[in-house]
Every structure is written in structure tokens, then in C-alpha cells.
Amino acid sequence: MSEAITTINDKSVRLGLPVATPNVDIVGRQHEMNKILAAWMCRGADMALSPLLVGAPGVGKNRIVYACSRLCANVLYIFQGHEDITAEDLICSIRISDDRKKQMDYTLSSLVSAMIKGGICFIDEIGKIRPRALAPLASLLDERRYLDSTLLGERIYAHSAFRLVAATNVSDLERSRLPDFILSRLRPVITIGYPDRKEIDAIINNHFAQKIDYGLSALLDLFWDLWRDSCPEHPPTPRDSLQIFGYARKLADFEAADSGQPLRLEGQANGDVFTKEHLIRAFTTFHDFPAGGEA
């Protein structure tokens, strides 16, 4: 997944691709977005800060970042964190070249691609990356603003427009705390809390109002009652809510499908009969599994 080729001190390298962010409206979260944008602003000698978003899975951390990148009109590169990432994966990797004249291709990670292009890099699930793999970030996140790549044998400086934001789940942070040298550089630490009922209702309304022929407010009341009874540990996240309502609608579509005809998996839509029974069934199915678990 690489695009243009660029050179670093005569070394030809492939750049990672930016992400085409989905152009969907975000409900609420204005203050959180302002915090991220405020961290990225720099006046005079001030350095842009690299915020860390902390929140439960499904509360909408990624969406907030997408919205911020759209507001800045800047390209977004996403680096997906996981346990197997090594320090060098953060910067550059090599693969056997498709070009017969060359033996190897250097492929820059999304982080370094954003650094070179002056884009925004979003390190998702940074809490899952092992501490020793995060070590190269130290020089990037302070006033040095560069990364050293052993594989390339080069020092790569960040473009002045480069901005970084990272996100992690609360549970990852509780299980294995980020090392202090990273945590002290990832500031501000912005907590993305659970949205309130008004926001959840608005999200459901945006997604399903046209597609449900049953009183939506009655369904929402039922949904909140079910949630309170089965999961008092935390309120629903937008992801939980959308998945449950979405599945309820699919159940309605499935029931409405003509049993004499082959089932079409796409374009099958008859949500007119979406009732509270569908919602209860969807809810029960989802709550066989622990809610609020990992994404």
C-alpha cells in the first residue's frame, strides 16, 4: 500500500498512502475537537503539541480525528498499533522489489510518510505497542523533530506542517502504562468520555430516523432501559448503539424477505417493520458477549 516514490539523500523510498476519511457528520464533541486543534496550533517559537486521546472502545476517538483532519484540510495517515510492532516498523520496512533492476524496496511507514508530506499522523492503539518499540518517537516528539532509521541509515526530519495525534483505550493504559518518556511527550492527554443520552439519541436519529416506521423515541426509551438493566458499568458507546440498532434493522429486513426467493445479501431492505421485538432480540444477541470489550 504505497504510492509515490521519493528520495532521501539519493535513496529511493516508497511513501505510504494517506487515508480517505469518510465524510460523515460528527454529533457533538466540539470541545474535544477544539482541544486537539488547539494542541496543533503553534504561534511564534511554540512547538505544536501531540495530543493523546484516551477513551473506551467505540466512543468515537477515530471519528474525532477524521473530523479534525477535515477541518485542517490536511491529509491523514493512520498507523495502526499492535503488539508485534518493532521500533523499525514505526519508521521503515523493506520488501523484495517488483522492479527487476532493484533487489529491495524501502517502504516508509505512515508515520514517516506524514512527516515527509507534512500531513497528520494518527497512531491508533498506541497503548498496544510495546514500550521498546516506541523509543524512536522520543526524538520526534520533542524539539528535535526527527527520526533516525537504522535500516535506511538516515535521519528524517519532520515537515513543519506535520502533526501527530495518538489514541489508546483506557483498559490498555491501565494494563500496561505507556512509558514515561512517551507519556510526558504526548500532551495534552484528552479524555474522550461517553457521550450523553442526548448525543446517542441524535446519532441513532441521524442513522435510522428515515428507516424506522415505529416510534423512534419509544425504541430509544426501550434501548436505554435494556442497557441500564444489563450493563450498569458504563453507558452505551455510539458503536454499541449503532450496532444494536443496525442489527435489529437487519433482523427486520431478514424477516421481511420473501422466503420463496433466493436471499439477496445486498440491497435487501424493508425496514418498515422494525419493532421493539427486533430490538430486544438484537440486544440479547449482543449481550451474550461482554459489552464494552475490545474493538
Add this chain to the structure above:
Amino acid sequence: MKNDAVVLKIGPAILQVVPAIHYRLFFARAVHRVCISSKHRPAAIAVELGPETAASVALWIRELACQHKALPVLLGLLIKNRLIPAGFRDRAECLQKQSCRDLSEMDGDILRERLNFYPERLLPLSPTDSIIEAIRFAVVNGLPVYGVDLEESADDDDQDEHVFQQPVYGQPLNAFSGEAAGYAALHAHGEADHRREYAMASRLKTLLDRHGNVLFTCGLAHWKRIEALLQHPDVRPAPVPVPVGRSSTDCRREIVGPSLAVRFLDLFPAVIPSWEKVRAARRCKMPLPDPNSLLEKILGKSFQKFFSRDGIRQRSAEGQTASPDMIRRFSGYLNSLALLEHYPVPDMALALSAARETMDPAFVNTLAGVFMDFPWVKPADFPDCGYLTGSLGGGDRMTLVTDAGKEEISVRPLKPAGQDVLIPEEIIEKEIRSLNRHTSLLGDFSWLPWDRLITASSIKAIAASRQGSQHRAVIIDNSILDGLDVKATLRSHSRCENKIYVRERTIADITPGDSLHGFPVVWIFTDTADHDDSWRKQVFTSRHLRPHARNKRRFDRLLGNSHMIPIVGYGRRAKDERMTCDLFSGLVIYHPTCFTNRQHTLWLEHTGYRRAPICPDDDFSGEVDGLKAIIRDRLGVNIEAHDWKMGLIIYALPFADGSLTVVGPDGFQLDETVLGLARRLNITIHQTSLNHFSIGDCQRLARCHFAPCTTLEPVCRYAKDVEQAIGESQDAYARIVPRQVTDFGMWP
């Protein structure tokens, strides 16, 4: 002198209006300037309050004006509300049908959640609010004051959040309000607002006929619509009710504690002394203090305190770092944030939020302390008033302390002028604690830090017992991790890869929800018990839990006057004059014991009253006869016939939800009877070793103190001398309690 108000001519009469953002000094100042100007001085004052509420406020301000030059900060009126928004009519009917109960019989929490009903609302007498300033001036100068709003109305809470650009001191009010009021009018109004605006417009017309020159101040969002109604010929003048005085039950006078008060005092409390000076001088042109320089002083003082030699030494001891770089980072972020939130000068909420996100927690406390360093009104100054303060749970809950005791109340959420100020919990706790000093002791309760430690350790044990054998092979990279993986290394060599593999422990595949499902947890601290050891239990009385029950009928049926047992142990009791201490050889913990009473009740309801033993007698002693009978009835097992270690596990089995966790010394084996019982009940027993915990923690877990408590709600607090006697701060271990426990049921 130029008029600060918006002037509207209606026939021969003149209406001077100050459309205001509530609690912002800029608008109180505008009201004051209009009133003291000889040229523009109005003949009467009208405010956006109900007639009786306005009369109650005026009456109290008149009494205060006799004794105090400045308005004491902060006082407030708690006003009863009886109305539910009309839009909730169908929902209310449905709720009554479903529950077969009248709305008046329903629990306050349900009414709040489902119908947005709050039994009370708070009206703070903030010296920086334009309405209060208008009434103050009217009272002192003998002008008639009228409340032209409806006395009672129910907000449906569907209004958009207005993001106003905050005014800059020196900016003309006309220019600001013209732009901002037009913007505010574009936003959705609540259903009650239309009726209120109509009433205000028609009553104002009457007052204009009567007095000819009236000053009116109201919320910025209402003004454009009221203006249109005033100019509409079909809106006829309506009589302004003459207040007969509110009954004391409808309108209570209270002191508003600092942690709540800061929401209603302009940018920060430090502006008030200077504002009172300006008021007292009664000079139109006297400038207000520059809030920017006040903020700089506050920040400077906080930095000085934080980076002082003592401060640094203390933080170094706590392992926290502090560098001057932090100041640059914090200041830059705060300025950018203020710019994006449309604040010419950051207020206390923004400054604390920026500090919380960029600095050490210690700095947040220092900064909050400096912001709140203010001569607040003391309970002794107003002995007849209750004391209203914030709640640790946050949200719309407040704590009201009166002579009758302490209660948590729900008050209609007050929209502060800016964002809500999040006061550090330490400061709220300190405030609540200061009120407890004179309250009597409530009896002996388990030591909360121990409850926190046993809860956090139990959750750790649940995770450890499920990840015990989860290792994976990884290629060696500087560290040998959990040792050499011989099999993987041999396989690698057989494939001629010649790589060395080590064993890495994977992160537990356990979610927060699972952790709570992993209870009960059985702890066995030693192989051999002392010969004095016997069965002991701890209890929670239904008296403390019942107020929090959502379904009180069910609570009464299932718990009644019985007690819930959170812990059963095997050990002995040591007692001295001051407190008692249980020394356990082993124990069963049925659920997180550091829950608040509200959370305990929620846990009971959430688990259908099935996950904790309910003791059927009134016996507070350590005996467990009731529990033994339960075990005999349910499992047909006589506990006395078993070893105490197996007995603990048997006590836990009937209350497990598919799994049970046992923490024991190395080599601890379950006997066949217990395994057979677990199989019969379809319960998996997960075992883990005490070696996952430090020796110090294990010793601490085996020793539970009971101490006299000064307050129970929202959390147990103890006297200072208890801390000294135990040698541990009552805030100890607060940070190790996982979020799924602290947040359990705490969402609105």
C-alpha cells in the same frame, strides 16, 4: 454619557434592555452603569424571574444590604419545581401504566432519567449576574422591581448549546448583543421558552405604560424574540402579578459552597473584590480590573508555589517531575484553546482543563487552590441556611448539609456561563470534610483503603488467573522476557532458521466486564490457621442501601431489614480502645467492597440480588450461622465437616456467576468434594498464586481495620486521628482501583 443598554422606544415609553450572558460581569457592569447614570436612570426594573421569585430575591438582598456592604459569596435559593415538560406527557403516561404507580410515588432517579424532572432548581445570588445586579440596585435605591417571567416552567432540555463569543471589556454592549442575540435566536428554543417570552413581552408593555422608563435584563437568547413581540401590536399588555411572598417550603435559602459557586462567578472569583470596589465608588467611568492581568497573577502565583523548593521536594518524593518546559507547553495550549473557544481571556474552567491535560495532577490542585483562594461565606455566618456543595459523583447531584443531616439531591443542571468547571476531587472532598467536623460519628466501618486494596487485588487476581498459561514465542530482541522457549527454538533450528525464541506473556484477554463477573474471589493467605480463628463476616445494612434502590418494593421484598454480606473470613479479631481489626487467614470477597452505597445497591439490582449472601437475621456479630443455613439448604453441605480453606470456597460457590477465583499459596490444591460441587453448579474454578502479589500487600490484605466514620455519603470518611492510629492515609490506594469499579453505575 453614552447609554450602555439597548434602547427600544415603544410609543412614548423607553425600554432599556441589557440582554446578558448569565453570571458574566460585563453585563452586570452594563446594568450598573445604566442605573447610576443620571441621564438614563430608569423608573423601574424588570427581570427575567417569576414575580414571587424576584420578590424573594429582593427580600433577601434587602436583609443582606443592612449587614453587608458587599454581597456575601455565594448564597442561593433552592426553588421547588412541580412541572414536567409537556413533550413528555406520553412518556409519563406510559411510565405510569408500566409501573402501575402514580408519578408522585416514583423514585426521583427514574423521574429524572425518563422525564427530565428535577424537583428543585438553584438560583445563585451571584454578584456578577445582571439580574442580581439589577435587583441589588433597585433594593438599595428604592426603585420598584418586577419579575416578569412565568413563575414556574419546565425546560425540556432540548435546547442547543449556545457557543457565544465572550464580550471583551470595553466593547460596547449594543455592538455585542446585536450580533450575539441574532445568532442565539437562530438556535432551537425549548417549548416553554415561547410561552415565557410571550408573558415577558406582554407584562413589559404594562410596566412601560405604568412607569415610562424601564430597565429590563434577560438572557441573551430570549431578547430577539421578546423584541419582536414587543413591537407586535397583537401582543396586549398583561397584568403583572403582585407577589404575596413565597412560602418557605417553595423557596429555601442556602449557602452555595465554593466548589459549586465558582461556576457562577464570571471568569474566576478574583474579579469580585475589584468589582465590589467599583460598585461602591459609584463612578461610571471607573475601569474594571483587567481580567488578563488578574489571570496572569493567578498563574504566576501557582507556578511560584508549584516550583518552590518545598513543592519540588514533595513531588520528587512522589516520583513526579516538574520542568519549566511545562509552563511553556501549558501556556501555549491554554491560549490556543481560549482562541478556539472564543474567549478573549481564558476562564477558570479552561485553565483547569488545560492544566489537567498538560501538567501534573499536583499542579492542577495548586492552580485550583489559588483560583479558589477567596473569602467565601462560612456556615457560621448564616446558621439558618443549609450548605450546598458539589458531589463527588459530579453531574447534577449536589450535597445539601443541614442541621437534620446530609442528603444528596438532584438539582436541575445549571448552565454556567462557560464550560463547566471541573474542580479536583481533592478540593470537593476537603470541602465536604470541613462540614463533617461538627457532625457526630456514625459507628464503625471497614477501613476504605483496605477495601480499595482488596478490590483492586481481587481484580488483578481475576485477570492473572485467566492469563496464567498464555505465553507466546517471540524472537529474542535484547530481552530474555519470561525465559527461553525451547520448543520454538528447536523448531526454528530444525527449519535451519537458527533463531532463538523466548516466551512472552500476552496481555490478558479479559475485558473490564469480565473482571466484575469474576467475583467472588477466595483469598487464602496461609496454609495453617491460628487456633483462635473462627468464621467472621462483614455486613452492609439495608438502612444505608435502601435510599439508593431504584425499585424499592423489590428491595424491601428481597432484602427488607436483612443485611448484605460482602465478606466472609476465617480469622480472629483484635480489639483496642480506638478500633478493632480482623486478622484473616483467608476470606471470600463477593463483590468490590470499595463501592459507594449507591453502587452497592446498583450491584444488588444488577445481579438480581443473587451474587451476595443476604443475612436473614438482625445479628451484627461476627457469627455466620445464617450463612451456614443457606449453604445447608442450597448445597446440602455442612460447612463444619470441611477444612476452613475448602469452607471458604464452599461459601463462595452459590454466589458465583459461572466462575470463581481462588488465590492461594503455591501448591494449594482443591479437594475432590469442592470440585464435585463446582461441577454440579456448572462453575469453573480459576486458581492463581499469591506470588502475583508482594509480601507487603498480602500482609496488608490479611489485616482489616474497623474505624469510626464521620460521614458515609458519598464515600466513608474518618477522623484524622484514625489515620494516625492505623498509619495510613484514608486516601491510600485510591489510584489503583480500576475504572470499571469507580465508574460502575456512575453515569447519568
